[in-house]
Amino acid sequence: MVGKETVLVCSDNSGIVYARCINVSSTVNLHDFVLSSVITVMPKILDFSKPLRKKKFLGLIISLKKITRRPQGIWIRFESNRLLLLNDSFKFMGTRVYGPVCREIKKSKKEKALYKKIISYSKIAI
Template sequence: MIRKQTKLKIVDNSGAKLIRIFHLFGYSLIQNYSKVGELVLGSIFRYRVGRKVQKKQRCLALIVTVKRNISRKNGIRIRFDETRGIVLSETKKLLGTRVFGPALKEIRCGLFMRLASVVSKLV
């Protein structure tokens, strides 16, 4: 689960390493946390020099994996070592061209069909 003031690790080549979340979107806003496949708004906390993003820049991020267990309808439970996300532009397009590491299939059913072709592995 992702809450406000959480530092989210970024796993694409947009140039951001960490973002600090300050706003949540989606249905889970009522419960005050975000899940996989939901958008969050944050600012760049750490970045690689000479890339598309700068420090303290506002950006949207899509949550790709979470550390908490995820249960599917067929009984499988999936858990990752850390929570990761992908940086998006203001028009909800991918800023990076590659995504490192796996992503969950639950993301594919949303607005982000292009992500299925960019990500290295869907779990």
């Protein structure tokens, strides 16, 4: 389960390897994180680059370690909590997505329009 102070793995080539969740959006309960939730993260940088050190970013959760139930009755679980970094206007920061992306990202037409670039960059949609 993802909550405050949880360390997540970044699955893109934006230059950040790990990120820590520091804030939860008001639409999501603290214990009810779902795939495709947007959270505020602070990067944990390994190479100590100064421009990214004190910045806060938005992150889109693409996989959870917790078992998630889909409406068809299927249960899905990933090996790690992964996210993709977004800027303030919800644009994808990287140019490549590593690993599979869950199907819940393209739920509604609004979200499909926002994350069209992410869907096209990912190879597999599970």
